Each structure stands twice: as structure tokens, then as C-alpha cells.
Amino acid sequence: MPPTVTVGLDGSPESRAAAEWAAREAKLLDASVKLVHVWEPVPQAMAQAPLLGAETHQHWTERVPREATEGFRLRHPGVEVVSEQLPGRPADLLAEVAREVDLLVLGSRALGGAGGFMVGSVGLSVIAHAERPVVLVRAGEQAADEHTMDPAGVPSTAAPFRPVVLGLDTTAPDEDLIGFAFEAALRRRTSLRVVHGWYPPPYYGYAMPADAELHASLAASESTALTDVLRPWRHKYPDVEVLEECRCGSAAELLIDRSREASLVVVGRRVRRNPLGARIGHVTHAVLHHGTAPVAVVPHG
Structure with a gap:
């Protein structure tokens, strides 16, 4: 159907x-x-x-x-x-x-x-x-808002689509969320920018500013985790160019910034059976209010 x-x-x-x-x-x-x-x-x-x-x-x-x-x-x-x-x-x-x-x-x-x-x-x-x-x-x-600039510097539907942006938590990657983003990029014939924001564990807080080696080690570990999560998806969608962005800092701020050059931003919402009511999550909530591209919210377990 x-x-x-x-x-x-x-x-x-x-x-x-x-x-x-x-x-x-x-x-x-x-x-x-x-x-x-x-x-x-x-x-x-x-x-x-x-x-x-x-x-x-x-x-x-x-x-x-x-x-x-x-x-x-x-x-x-x-x-x-x-x-x-x-x-x-x-x-x-x-x-x-x-x-x-x-x-x-x-x-x-x-x-x-x-x-x-x-x-x-x-x-x-x-x-x-x-x-x-x-x-x-x-x-x-507008339709043109989702496309890159034409040679005259004006958004045009004749130009390629801007990238699809996916906000991804590598500690709990969900197949529905990732698959939605890859499919969106595939049908737009554009790239997929995967954004992962991370913070060091609380017990590293005081050491991080002064210890560049520790920061580099944690950054490398987070980047490797992101690459590992996306590896099978790269094989499944060989026609989608994947751009990985892994940075120390607020995931919400990164996604809001990247939304300015996106055709679509894809974020997740963890489904919780909470007696106090359903929640959206602070990252998704921030992107919904401040993202400048259409935002797709994909619920997952």
C-alpha cells in the first residue's frame, strides 16, 4: 500500500x-x-x-x-x-x-x-x-529553502538539496531513527551530516581544561564510537555520502547551528511510559524551538 x-x-x-x-x-x-x-x-x-x-x-x-x-x-x-x-x-x-x-x-x-x-x-x-x-x-x-544556492547566490529548486542533519546519541543508537535519516537523504540525493555532541564524564571535569592529552583521548574514543555505529549503515546506503561531526559540547547547540544549512533535521524522542506524563527531551525540545529547517522527530524505544 x-x-x-x-x-x-x-x-x-x-x-x-x-x-x-x-x-x-x-x-x-x-x-x-x-x-x-x-x-x-x-x-x-x-x-x-x-x-x-x-x-x-x-x-x-x-x-x-x-x-x-x-x-x-x-x-x-x-x-x-x-x-x-x-x-x-x-x-x-x-x-x-x-x-x-x-x-x-x-x-x-x-x-x-x-x-x-x-x-x-x-x-x-x-x-x-x-x-x-x-x-x-x-x-x-518555501521549497527553495531546502536547496543550496544557485550560481547567482539565490536558493533555487533547480539546485541540489541541502544536507539532511541527524542528531545521534552513540550510547543508545536506534535503527528507526538512523534509517529514517538515511532514507530522507537518499530520496533527496543529498548527503547526511551526523552530529554527535558529547561531554566528558563528571569525574574528568577538573582535569579536562588543563589536560589536552586526556581531552584528545576522549575525543578519539567518541569519534570511533560514532564511526562504528554508522559503519553498517554506510554499507547499506552506499549512495549516501555521510559526514561525521563529533564535538565536545552541547548537542542541541550543534544541531541548531547545522540546521541553518540543512534541508531537514532528524532527531529522536525516547518513548517512556512515565506516570508523570510524556517527555520530549531537552535536545529535541531545543531544536524544535530554535532550528531553522523542518524538524522530524522520530520516536523510538
Whole structure:
């Protein structure tokens, strides 16, 4: 059965950017697109108001997916698209949708002047509970943004894709996470930059600044571990150029920096059955808010 790229749609510029990214990804995957519009029924008190009645509210909620689907078909005539409308709380229903789809795409909006992006409570809740990959796309994301500069110094869809960036923890590498990143690079015909940030064990803390030999030894050990993890994947994907980057320091900062020249950033989220609620992880959380490329979050055990 062909894969489907599913988009959470609410009519906002963020969700429209997510739908455009989904269309581009569907073409790479030879997949269809499903637009899912979740709307909250009006409370009874509002339904009795003359200007905000239930019928008026329903008219507008039906208009959003209908117009979005019509516009999508005009812009992307080669991509099959269907739409679905679901009543209920967006966070709950989209998290439920995310359990069953191949890939879910949501939007995020830029924080004016703050150098970051706003991932709303719905997006964070969906990511924290999803059991399938979720991609966050910022408002205003354009197809050209994913490509390198043309000879005139302007991003162009005629130019090659920028690299895919993968954040990898060598102490607990997951096959689903690594495989997702390699497949994304392969279908874009671009390189895969694997980023691993590390810190020395706490008991080395005082010795590290003054002991260059100790630092070099730890750096070599971390680099070897990264190479060892990626070796079988290099053999499995010989057509993907792999660039390894292993540095002492914050993995989040490294990934945020590398996102500026990426077509897609891939990070993981460890699935934990926590009685206090689901968690995203500080590295993934930071990249979601401050990365400047679309971010794919891949849940794993």
C-alpha cells in the first residue's frame, strides 16, 4: 500500500506551510497526502449566541478543509489528496491520528526578533505522545529553502538539496531513527551530516581544561564510537555520502547551528511510559524551538 503523508490543518499560515512541505515530500515518496482538520465544537452558550451560532461555526469549519483541498489540487496536480474533518480537541485527536499514519506534518510559527520558532501546546503534546514520526515546519517555509544556492547566490529548486542533519546519541543508537535519516537523504540525493555532541564524564571535569592529552583521548574514543555505529549503515546506503561531526559540547547547540544549512533535521524522542506524563527531551525540545529547517522527530524505544 502506498504511503500517506498526513497534515494537521487549521487554516493558519503555519499549517499551510506544513501542507506545502507535505506535498513536496509526497512527490519524493510517491505518496498521497491527507489533510486532517480538527475543530472544537462550540460550547452550548456560544451556540445560542446570534452571531456565533453552531450553524455558522460549522459552515466555517467545513470551509477550511474544502478550500484547502481545492487549492492543494490546483498547486500540486500530480499529488493525490484527500481530506478528513474530525470534531474534538486538536491535541488529543492529532495524537491519536499520529499513532496510525506513516508521517504526520504540523506547522510552527516564527518568533519575531527572537531567533526561534513557536511550537504551540498542540504540537508539543502531539510530539510527546506520537508513536510515528512527526515533522514540524515553520510558517513561510518555501521549497527553495531546502536547496543550496544557485550560481547567482539565490536558493533555487533547480539546485541540489541541502544536507539532511541527524542528531545521534552513540550510547543508545536506534535503527528507526538512523534509517529514517538515511532514507530522507537518499530520496533527496543529498548527503547526511551526523552530529554527535558529547561531554566528558563528571569525574574528568577538573582535569579536562588543563589536560589536552586526556581531552584528545576522549575525543578519539567518541569519534570511533560514532564511526562504528554508522559503519553498517554506510554499507547499506552506499549512495549516501555521510559526514561525521563529533564535538565536545552541547548537542542541541550543534544541531541548531547545522540546521541553518540543512534541508531537514532528524532527531529522536525516547518513548517512556512515565506516570508523570510524556517527555520530549531537552535536545529535541531545543531544536524544535530554535532550528531553522523542518524538524522530524522520530520516536523510538
